[in-house]
Amino acid sequence: MFLSLTLSAIGQTPPFKAKDFSHLIGMPGFSDDALKMHFKLYEGYITNTNLLLDSLKKYADEGKDKTPEYAGLKRRLMWEFDGMRLHEDYFENLGGEGTSLSTEEPLYAQLAQDFGSFEKWKTDFIATGSMRGIGWAVLYYDPLSNRLINTWINEHDHGHLAGGTPLLIMDVFEHAYMLDYGLDRAKYIQAFFDNINWPSVAKRFPVKEKVSDES
Numbered sequence: 001m002f003l004s005l006t007l008s009a010i011g012q013t014p015p016f017k018a019k020d021f022s023h024l025i026g027m028p029g030f031s032d033d034a035l036k037m038h039f040k041l042y043e044g045y046i047t048n049t050n051l052l053l054d055s056l057k058k059y060a061d062e063g064k065d066k067t068p069e070y071a072g073l074k075r076r077l078m079w080e081f082d083g084m085r086l087h088e089d090y091f092e093n094l095g096g097e098g099t100s101l102s103t104e105e106p107l108y109a110q111l112a113q114d115f116g117s118f119e120k121w122k123t124d125f126i127a128t129g130s131m132r133g134i135g136w137a138v139l140y141y142d143p144l145s146n147r148l149i150n151t152w153i154n155e156h157d158h159g160h161l162a163g164g165t166p167l168l169i170m171d172v173f174e175h176a177y178m179l180d181y182g183l184d185r186a187k188y189i190q191a192f193f194d195n196i197n198w199p200s201v202a203k204r205f206p207v208k209e210k211v212s213d214e215s
């Protein structure tokens, strides 16, 4: 805390650091090799996010912020940043050890309201994650309309729901499943569902804001 306050006081925001998801090793349906490779890829997004932020600051400090190089780096930044953050959200919503979404949870009721039933939501989420291409299936909550929407994020940075809260994040880049399942993405998606940490997902649902909006 003291170090972070000191650094920000002199204009040196600390760099992003990789989170430790090693507790996921041994998760059924995910080989150790695949998970370790995925952690390495995740760490690459952190390294590159920090490098880009440093480079952009240097360009700005040197008055080169009107250059094509600056614009190129700026565009690249969100691809790396979103890759970092989406992987963190993804790993954090795994490791559920067979938990399910309690029917008592407000999220369960909202899914039933917006999709017709939990099963209908699940079918739509799987259809979203089965689309051809590389990206992410994300269950987003839009607080302005009080509505849940399954979205497709292309790569890492196209398709986010502005102002929304991501609740459940599924990586469907090929690196997430090819080592264990080859081209059988459906089997990977089944393994993903078997390992969702539903209590963690339910906590992301902003119940208080939703209730106060309705009152």
Ligand SMILES: [Fe+2]
Binding pocket: 038, 041, 087, 171, 173, 175, 176
């Ligand atoms: Fe990934």
